[in-house]
Amino acid sequence: MDSTTEEKIYEAARRIFLLKGMEGARMQEIADEAGMNKALLHYYFRSKENLFKAVFKDIFTKFFSKVKDTIFSDISAKEKLIVFIDNYINLIQANPYVPQFIINEINRDPKVLKTLMFESGIEPQKILEMFFNEAQASNLSKLDPRHIIVSILGMLIFPFVARPLLQMIYFNDNQEAYTEFLNERKEIVKNMILKLIEA
Amino acid sequence: MDSTTEEKIYEAARRIFLLKGMEGARMQEIADEAGMNKALLHYYFRSKENLFKAVFKDIFTKFFSKVKDTIFSDISAKEKLIVFIDNYINLIQANPYVPQFIINEINRDPKVLKTLMFESGIEPQKILEMFFNEAQASNLSKLDPRHIIVSILGMLIFPFVARPLLQMIYFNDNQEAYTEFLNERKEIVKNMILKLIEA
DNA sequence: GTCTATATGGCGATAGAC
């Protein structure tokens, strides 16, 4: 651990905010996690709001930019969707708290989200256009790609954000069984989407 | 408004908690909403936690029991799924904040959920068994019904909990356009599930 | 039962010594 104090604070804040959200997190908790005094957090970031925004921006943009490469790669739209599903599941499994974190905060304060979308280079409209164009030119389903994307995201994200409930009622709170269930969903969702887009 | 004071508090708490959650809600806010003094809330419910638990239990059980009748009605499993989708969409549209509310709280404090499942008469296992049995006896897909249910719920709930984000990036923040999008999903999801379960 | 006033504690933020 030869990282700077500022980096240590940042990493600690990332972990705590991800687990508890802006409202649930405590500055004292972040200081403990970083192994230092609470006053240092204000010395480096001035306010909790500032610290949170820095963390949120980082998590949000990293999560979204990860799928960009797939979307604009040189394969067919159908293949893109399949690769996208694979990559997205891997991404969520590696960051299981991110979806809940983002959903919480976009509902708590949508303004943060709006400024963020302008600042970062994320252009969801371009992704839509790409799908529209490819759908016109190929034998792909003429279904509005927004419905396809929302369906995929919903099917993938829901079992993570509703995990405590689903794991309890369907798997007797068996953690391993639920992880296995999540793994099965890779193929399930891929097959569903394939059936859907084969017009 | 000839309801009792306790009922007024309860209704006000229901509205505020639903919008802001346990952590976001303020007792003063609930008192204002109920049109009375803050001290009365403690007189009738002793603590915020108590008041919240009463509200959560009510919202949770009502929301879940609404679909029970469909599930155990005298029609085929395939028809049940279709009717279930219809009823569930109507239920969410009439209570658009409930899914986010429940997801928030089951992640914040899963213990509340556990005691609740025991106390209430909700038996998700029976619903599963029913689907398992019907799947064996008919030409229904042999797919694990848990995957079907999670897929349906995800596709239906996600556009509500991620609304601020999706409405902004896909519909230029046009509220009417997004409502129309939500209406379209009724048929979309039904068709997807039909394709899926036709083995 | 319903109100006003106040106690109590926790949290974000700052002052100031080192």
Place this chain on the structure above:
DNA sequence: GTCTATCGCCATATAGAC
């Protein structure tokens, strides 16, 4: 830069008059 001590505020909760 990093710490201790403390301020100021706000939220839950209670005491006590009416």
